[in-house]
Amino acid sequence: MSHEFDYDLVIIGAGVGGHGAALHAVSCGLKTAIIEAADMGGTCVNRGCIPSKALLAASGRVRELRDAHHLKSLGIQIGNVEFDRQAIANHANNLVAKIQGDLTNSLKRLGVDIIKGWGKIAGTQKVTVTGDGSEKTITAKDIILCPGSVPFVPPGIEVDGKTVFTSDQGVKLETLPDWVAIIGSGYIGLEFSDIYSALGCEITLIEALDQLMPGFDRDIAKLAERVLITPRDIETKVGIYAKKVIPGSPVVIELADFKTKEVVDVIEVDACLVATGRIPATKNLGLESVGVELDRRNFIPVDDRMAVLSAGEVVPHLWAIGDANGKMMLAHAASAQGIVAVENIVGRDRKIDYRSIPAAAFTHPEVSYVGLTETGAKELGQAEGFEIATSRSYFKGNSKALAENEADGIAKVIYRKDTGEVLGVHIFGLHASDLIHEASAAVANRQTVQTLAHLVHAHPTLSEVLDEAYKRAIV
Ligand SMILES: Cc1cc2nc3c(=O)[nH]c(=O)nc-3n(C[C@H](O)[C@H](O)[C@H](O)COP(=O)(O)OP(=O)(O)OC[C@H]3O[C@@H](n4cnc5c(N)ncnc54)[C@H](O)[C@@H]3O)c2cc1C
Numbered sequence: 413m414s415h416e417f418d419y420d421l422v423i424i425g426a427g428v429g430g431h432g433a434a435l436h437a438v439s440c441g442l443k444t445a446i447i448e449a450a451d452m453g454g455t456c457v458n459r460g461c462i463p464s465k466a467l468l469a470a471s472g473r474v475r476e477l478r479d480a481h482h483l484k485s486l487g488i489q490i491g492n493v494e495f496d497r498q499a500i501a502n503h504a505n506n507l508v509a510k511i512q513g514d515l516t517n518s519l520k521r522l523g524v525d526i527i528k529g530w531g532k533i534a535g536t537q538k539v540t541v542t543g544d545g546s547e548k549t550i551t552a553k554d555i556i557l558c559p560g561s562v563p564f565v566p567p568g569i570e571v572d573g574k575t576v577f578t579s580d581q582g583v584k585l586e587t588l589p590d591w592v593a594i595i596g597s598g599y600i601g602l603e604f605s606d607i608y609s610a611l612g613c614e615i616t617l618i619e620a621l622d623q624l625m626p627g628f629d630r631d632i633a634k635l636a637e638r639v640l641i642t643p644r645d646i647e648t649k650v651g652i653y654a655k656k657v658i659p660g661s662p663v664v665i666e667l668a669d670f671k672t673k674e675v676v677d678v679i680e681v682d683a684c685l686v687a688t689g690r691i692p693a694t695k696n697l698g699l700e701s702v703g704v705e706l707d708r709r710n711f712i713p714v715d716d717r718m719a720v721l722s723a724g725e726v727v728p729h730l731w732a733i734g735d736a737n738g739k740m741m742l743a744h745a746a747s748a749q750g751i752v753a754v755e756n757i758v759g760r761d762r763k764i765d766y767r768s769i770p771a772a773a774f775t776h777p778e779v780s781y782v783g784l785t786e787t788g789a790k791e792l793g794q795a796e797g798f799e800i801a802t803s804r805s806y807f808k809g810n811s812k813a814l815a816e817n818e819a820d821g822i823a824k825v826i827y828r829k830d831t832g833e834v835l836g837v838h839i840f841g842l843h844a845s846d847l848i849h850e851a852s853a854a855v856a857n858r859q860t861v862q863t864l865a866h867l868v869h870a871h872p873t874l875s876e877v878l879d880e881a882y883k884r885a886i887v
């Protein structure tokens with residue numbers, strides 16, 4: 413370690429990105445400190461992945477046990493299934509506390525200094541920390557910024573945290589409104605409609621763009637809508653945005669046509685979840701002291717080595733990872749970026765490979781993907797002069813899915829026609845979030861459908877869905 417500085421590495425923000433970077437830094441022998449102004453573990457642990465997955469696990473079980481038709485098809489009959497909202501909420505809260513403790517202890521055990529307070533860049537290789545009425549200055553050879561993101565609330569929407577709220581409050585499951593409007597059909601909108609509909613709430617799902625789940629591959633989104641939305645107590649308003657939302661009892665929502673901006677309806681509901689994306693938490697970070705300007709959406713500009721850029725040039729010894737750079741707002745992407753930043757800090761040139769980072773929505777059943785959508789692959793093909801092809805396989809042809817009597821699902825593989833290289837894989841169906849990792853490894857290694865079609869999968873497993881899709885690509 414250098415004796416010129418207090419630390420080799422100082423990380424601002426102890427979310428999953430900062431945590432991942434810190435663990436890797438220690439394994440590379442760097443003397444490391446992490447600064448956190450609020451909750452250790454950041455969004456994912458306290459208000460994101462962890463509590464939402466706990467709620468999805470419990471509500472998913474309720475849905476399953478109340479599906480008399482499905483159970484009967486397996487020869488099972490059970491009586492009334494009851495649940496306790498507060499006990500489900502406690503399950504999520506307890507899990508948050510456990511994982512927050514584990515994460516904090518893992519840093520302590522490895523000798524990472526945890527500094528509580530607001531971190532701010534105060535010039536090259538210098539950070540100030542403000543907290544408890546005092547300010548101190550720390551020097552570090554390298555600095556990683558990982559301040560994360562916060563919910564975006566569109567203008568016209570008033571959040572009171574009780575009747576109109578974001579996921580920050582939603583994950584606490586403090587109420588189960590009879591009728592809840594969910595604004596936005598992205599990840600949060602989808603996962604919360606899964607939770608609320610399983611627990612008996614009536615839902616109005618409002619999406620500004622002209623299709624639901626606009627971020628997902630079209631074929632997958634269409635089938636997901638048929639299974640996750642249509643048969644459930646979910647009314648959809650598509651091409652419509654919430655122009656005004658007034659909290660209270662009832663919550664009043666003015667709905668307008670997204671294109672003409674004209675008000676088309678006013679609804680009164682018991683509660684409203686605003687799930688309209690997230691914005692970077694990049695204010696007051698002192699970036700101006702090193703001449704860095706945020707981009708037009710307030711993200712920190714970075715290259716693929718996670719170096720911060722100023723007017724397109726690398727700013728030495730300054731790195732930014734996680735939601736704050738806006739490249740891929742996912743927990744595992746944040747920690748993967750942290751590892752890449754640390755590798756570059758210790759002189760091992762490394763770039764992030766976004767194409768091979770998988771994503772999943774933990775609905776019942778799940779949606780997952782890795783790489784490009786069909787539209788994205790076509791655009792790339794046009795730019796680079798190649799054609800693409802697709803192959804599909806269906807869960808209804810899979811013995812394991814049939815044994816479970818849960819055969820709604822599809823796997824779609826998108827690949828280059830000339831070389832066979834896999835460009836994207838999309839799955840909707842039972843355990844899709846686990847199945848995607850085989851495809852993620854294939855994309856990371858730029859493998860072809862010809863190679864993948866010869867891998868052997870155990871029988872009978874859901875993994876054979878992908879096996880089948882690869883084999884269909886080469887016939
Ligand atoms: C409801 C919900 C569910 C989600 N589910 C998933 C999921 O299932 N899978 C998935 O991959 N992703 C999921 N995400 C996204 C995931 O939570 C984020 O991508 C991830 O948390 C980003 O990590 P980060 O480290 O960049 O930032 P954050 O987790 O936001 O952490 C940033 C930390 O920095 C601190 N901080 C900020 N500024 C300063 C400062 N100046 N000084 C000191 N500290 C500071 C903050 O207090 C915060 O603790 C979900 C998000 C939400 C909202």
Ligand SMILES: NC(=O)c1ccc[n+]([C@@H]2O[C@H](COP(=O)([O-])OP(=O)(O)OC[C@H]3O[C@@H](n4cnc5c(N)ncnc54)[C@H](O)[C@@H]3O)[C@@H](O)[C@H]2O)c1
Nearest residue numbers: 596597598599600601619620653654687688689741772773
């Ligand atoms: N399972 C997961 O990995 C997971 C789960 C939850 C959240 N997340 C992360 O959290 C981030 C935020 O999630 P999110 O669902 O809020 O964002 P999102 O970007 O996934 O979806 C937001 C949706 O809201 C719509 N929208 C925006 N403004 C609107 C308006 N005024 N009226 C109606 N619709 C409107 C958008 O068109 C979009 O479809 C995502 O980037 C995601 O990466 C991930």
